[in-house]
Amino acid sequence: MTNQSILERRERAVPRGVATATSVFAARAENAEIWDVEGKRYVDFAGGIAVLNVGHRHPRVMAAVAEQLDAYTHTAFQVMAYEPYIELAEKLNAIAPVEGEAKTIFFTTGAEATENAVKIARAATGRPGIIAFAGGFHGRTLLSSAMTGKVNPYKRGLGPFPAEIYHIPLPSESSGVTLDQTLKALDFLFAADIEPERIAAFIIEPVQGEGGFHMADPGLFEALDKLRQTYGILIIADEVQTGFARTGKMFGIEHQPVKPDLLTVAKSLAGGFPLSGVIGRAEVMDAIGPGGLGGTYAGSPVAVAAALAVLDVIEEEKLNDRANAIGERIRAAITVAATRNDTVRIANLRGPGAMIAFDVMDQDGNPDGAAAKRVTGAALERGLVVLTCGTLGQTIRILVPLTAGDAVLDEGLAVLTDALVAAKEAA
Known part of the structure; x- marks a missing residue:
């Protein structure tokens, strides 16, 4: 071969x-x-x-997965729940950089996490609008592609895309966009396309991944926080690529001066096994009623076992x-x-x-x-x-x-x- x-x-x-x-x-x-x-x-x-x-096949992760395989591989959390899912949620709630009590729900892919974060934000605010950033990447499903700020190859020939998704430039030294330019673009957006009272959330990668590893100007987060206080617009930190020690902190948003309302996580959460999640302020996370969130494979017992081991490895090593x-x-x-x-x-x-x-x-x-x-x-x-x-x-x-x-x-x-x-x- x-x-x-x-x-x-x-x-x-x-x-x-x-x-x-x-x-x-x-x-x-x-x-x-x-x-x-x-x-x-x-x-x-x-x-x-x-x-x-x-790393590939970390011994702690492999041992946790083997133990879980000997117990059960699937029940669907919506049918018969299992304690490790709750344990992992508790651990993430304890370390998540959000104000007050946190709650966590698990899914399978990063795109599922970003889509569900939007669902939660819209339910919590009663508003449709989402503002994302040019160069950002949030997944390849239809809604997450709409939020992704790059046409080729993620959007070319694949529309129409869901409505009420807007983009503004990301201010960063490496991208050559200034904070003033971004704030002017935001003012134009609010004047020409949608009023701030109809925006549910900003979604932003603390460091853009696919877009080129651009780290946003801290002043942007301060500006977003002011808009949050004035208009109730939520902040979603897309931590799919930046999470779990990659940036030298558990979450990339910890390099910035504000705390988000919601975080999306995936990728390194489970050491190579498919698992994603949304972590957020408890009152925001509870905006959707029973049955409005979930998925057949969401929070797989095998992946959850791997993730619990990953958190131990990050701390111990x-x-x-x-x-x-x-x-x-x-x-x-x-x-x-x-x-x-x-x-x-x-x-x-x-x-x-x-x-x-x-x-x-x-x-x-x-x-x-x-x-x-x-x-x-x-x-x-x-x-x-x-x-x-x-x-x-x-x-x-x-x-x-x-x-x-x-x-x-x-x-x-x-x-x-x-x-x-x-x-x-x-x-």
Whole structure:
């Protein structure tokens, strides 16, 4: 069995709408390493797109899952509930950065979490409008695609989309948008399209993921808080990619000066098992009556067991601290690479904790998505899995498991530097 033979089968059996960043196929994985079906080893700087903060197959997670498999795998929480679901909710309620008492409900995917957060916000406020941000990513279902602030490939040819979703620019140093520009755009929105009294919520990633790892100006959150106080508009923090120690704090919103009303979580919550959730202020979460929320597989017992183990690992292995240490190591390596004359041009190194990215630019200082793609291709050839993102695909993002050892991390960074050189040579 070869990667090529499976790729040919994939092309015949699977629609092209689901893209794959690499042309190799996984056979096994441990912590921050993956082996393909031909036995080649790769250092993993993608982490399943920020899903594996505790690494592939962490022993604590595997043990918890095995124990749960021996008990039961499914009852549907709406039919016969189970105590671990409640235990996980209690733990998340205790650490969630919201004012007052919190409650949590579980789902399966990040898109389910963002959609249900909107349902809850609309029910709690009695309003339809949702304001999202250009470059944000909130999922691929119809409503979550509508909230996503990027047309290609997430919206092209897929409309019409649900109404009452609006976008404004995200102010951040790395995106080149100022806070004043964003607030003016918001004023225009309120003047031209919808009054603030009809807005249910703002939804925002504390650090944009797919959009390019842009971290919003703290002044934006202060402005949103004022609007919340004046008009009762809720704040939804989309923590699907930023949650669970990736940014050096349990939640990315903890880097900002305000607390949200609702948080959406998924990805690294369950260490590789499908699980998502909405955490929020109790009075907001209780706005929908019995039966209005749920899902057949929502809060799977197996995934919940994995998530309980993940929270223990984050605490016991001090992964918030580890994220900051990893981030410093990555920043140092990329800073050195950026001073070299034999690599592609590097700019805008950014991101909190171990959520690090930088842009690949052409010689005129413009974003160069084609060169960034050459970097990831050269990295894969040399044994490193790393992804691009950003509006024009120019951003290299690093999402290495927080459990990766220094030797593996340094090996990956050395390969990435070689790939930056190779991408320039191939231009």
